[in-house]
Amino acid sequence: MMRPSGAIQKSLLIVVLLALAACASGPTPVPPEAPEARERSSRMPTPTVPTVPTDGSSPPTASPVDSLLEEARAFRDRGNLSASFARLERALRIAPQRAEVYLELARSHEAAGRPGRASASAERGLLYCGKSTCTKLRQFIDY
Template identity: 40%
Template structure:
């Protein structure tokens, strides 16, 4: 029994030396939520829509101007190639003339005169279908240049006649007569 008392005393003494349990920090109490009312949207007067501008009398648009290629003069290289091509053509060297015109077209592809000249060469080389296509390309670039339009339609009429398309040739001649 002495041992039991001694054990009890040791336990009691050790219990006195134990550190107290740590204190839990307490948060301050939150205030009770207050009832908020949403803010009232302010209203502003809407601006007046602008009044439409006064009606102007209709005036037709200006006539279309010819494309720049029909107005601008060709570069010196194109002029030289065209002259050389014409000399080659007169001497019967049609392949060389066509090659020179194709080089000129690489420099100035929007030049309707160059396309027409190449179409003439192809017609002389007995390539009427190609000549007609080249003349049509020239027409698409000619703008309002009536003379080149007339010459292209005449060339198309001749190409169609050579191909045996007589009704098509008559239609092309009528078209050429419009210019």
């Protein structure tokens, strides 16, 4: 087995020592906020996160999910099913308990000629639906 030369050994030793020195130093202290920044942040309202009802009904105000559903419908109506599915997948990640998302997903699967997937999406949506949405979802299950 070959031994590294003296210059290589010194270089490796320096690298190891520098790495150890970097690990040994503590975190740098964070400077305190300027008084005007603290004052400004105390006046700013705390953002609220909208809640999504678990019964499948629509929230009282427009949400990102509602926008995604509208975009998905528009893309589906124009025949761009891949863009429609992309919006619906995103809506599912945001609100997996919104029956409307499953309804639109079932409609898009139907438009793509996939009745089995439309039915499966509708069945999943029945777990979260309200009265009117349940009726619409059941239409996809009766294939």
